[in-house]
Amino acid sequence: MTAYASYEPPNLSLSRACTLVGVYRYSPSSPLPYQYLPNIRLLAIQYREGPDPGVARFRYVFDGVDPSTAPTSFEQALSVDCVLANVVKNDERLVVLRENADGSTTPLFDGFAQVPELTLTSSQELVTFVAYGVAVREWDTPISNALVRDADRPAVVSDVVTDIQVCFNPGGKPNASPLGADFTDRHGNSYPTFLDPLVVRDPDVRRFWTLPMAVRYLCFRGNAEERYVKNPSGELIDSLLDSRSPIAGVTMDPSDPSSYESHPILVPDSVVSSDPWPVALHELLEPNGFGMIFQLEADLSGDPVTRLTLFRRQDASLSGIKDLLLQQSGARLDPGLSNVAQARLARDTSAVANIYTVSAGLERYEASFVLSPGFKIQASDAADATSISAFDRSSPQFSQVNRDKYRLFVFDETGEGHWDFGSASTLYTATSMSSLFVDSSGRPLPWVKRRRVPSGELFSRDSSLKPIRARLAVSTDYSGPKPGLWDGSGTWQPVAGGFELLKDRLGVWVSVPNPNAWNIGEPTSAGMPFSSGLIRTVEALANPGAARFSLRLTCVIDGDVALKATAGQRPSSSTIFPVTRFVDGRGRYERRVVAPKSEFNPTKDAVVIRDDRAAASSEASARRLAGEAGEVAGAVVIPRFTCAYQIGDKIRSILGRSLSLRTNAGAPEQEGEVFPSVVGLTWDFDGKQQTTLQLSDHRGEH
């Protein structure tokens, strides 16, 4: 036989008792940790999202009830050597406890007293002071002393505390310890340490710092003892801090990893030394759509404990989604159906950006370039010893007019002039690079005739995995275009030295004192054109009938197109106008190509050494998700003290008025709904008790 039961709670009374709170001096290690301070009144408590420890404001009550323990005037309250028991001294730890209906207590604030302040007027003397949450102690010691791994055996946990700056991914180079070799401290927390980024092994064991790795390091190293703040667990850090994109046809559920694609977030080149770890943490989290709160809770004994909580701003998970209540205008007031006394809200789309372009540096190419003399050649230059001496810097016949003659060899990419042996004249035709600047499908990329400064290092590496320096070679049988891109033919003898790369264009300058005695080093194999290792540059180029030589420079130059990834405007954007923002991805994202028929790529196809387009695209999508929807921002006042809303909670709607506060209407179904979050919480106890919620940002706070 089926039984039924029903419960109809009575309507809430229009008036209710205020919440009882008390201020206590707190000494955790004492037998009686809490000492009630009857002469201290709580005025307000304020918490904010981000690296904010929270603040509470108090005032003294000069009621004269017990002058033996409590001050009765401002001079007693402010005196630094007052011995009265109920005078709160600087740095004393105070706790605000709320008395619950069952007699238990709940901590509302836990912090250290600071900054007593006097307001003296003809009608009153008011002494107030503030206290900052215990998390303020995390600002006492900035980050320093990077923990660095021995580079000879990176997989062995052998770390040294150094004074090296704490810098993640310096210059775009990975510098985290290998996978599976994290440091574990005596509390059981594990985190990567720093590895010398210059030591490159095969296979390369260095790792890029990702966001969870960096957060682990900051939390577990900056707050190893957890004396005042409890860190989040390593597992939560790893699972939370990634970039997620929905899968086509699947509704994204943050609690179900199979409903989205996860991508790591690389930390940009950032120096965090001398910052307090909460500040450094916030600077890493905030641009990637994550937030942090120092959240006060009660442990099993009811004592206050502060935890660092991390959360994803766009997280549409059901936990933490709440509603505000407001009855229809004219309805009989029921406090159970209305909790909004005041509100100032705005759907702010002024800061919306719906197109994000992550732009890295210009695409870079390693290629081999055949050079031509950048000077006029005359047969009389090698007519006799005196003529030849005019180009020898150590000779009295040397003239500065000849500074570049028989030294400057150029690609002439801008048509400023190069010597042509065929016509025995200077030509002013710019050398084409069109076959170099092509995309992965062979389609031409835009390029402009401009000077190209050669980079000193190649992408190609030697057997020790060190980058090879830009290389010069000489040939006497090359018949391809001069100047021009190397066509793969000819017998080339490496030039070991005696030249410098030009600083302002593609080419070299022979730096030896006498170019007619250019020592290029002995050849490494037989059949080389200059078997003695000596080039008589003046005679070889000026003498009619001489075996003229060609120079081939293998180096890296910039293209004219940057690696870019763009996340375009979508229907979920709050504005109809396309609003574009650029994200500077230099140092994190690159595209490097070794051109076909270059010294280290004899094939006919370009070899892409590195292409970070996918990673840049992930970042662009993540930033668009965070920036396209606009904000519902402002403040809501609830006319009583309530713990029902916490920082990080999402406010879904105002029930009773059917107003949805969703910010990403129009977004694909797979992405779920996004609501404004509570970023600030203020409890007022001065006069009347009320709770103020700040949504999304701090406008409207008072």
Added chain:
Amino acid sequence: MLSNNEIQQVILRDTYLADELVRQDSEPLLALSGLLVLTKSLGSYPSAPRSYYACQPLSVLGAETEGGTATLVMKDCTLFALNLGNAVPPIGTTLIATNVRNRWCFRWDG
């Protein structure tokens, strides 16, 4: 406190300066002042003393101790050196050639 833009400029300048150092020739090869060479024939050995002779450079090794034995190893290349002396050195003569600004020279008087 530097703005983000200033920081980027500083980073770019640092990268450029680092590359600038690599662009410079850090391995200048000094011109050799002297070489041990062996005269050889390429098919038309000179008959006149004051001529250019084809020579093969030699490298000298061996324990540098009193009475130690030297090892001479021929290098696989050819240079031409002018004889300033009065006699024609036989093929296979070991000589010391000196670099005189634009040419190699030696002296053989017999």
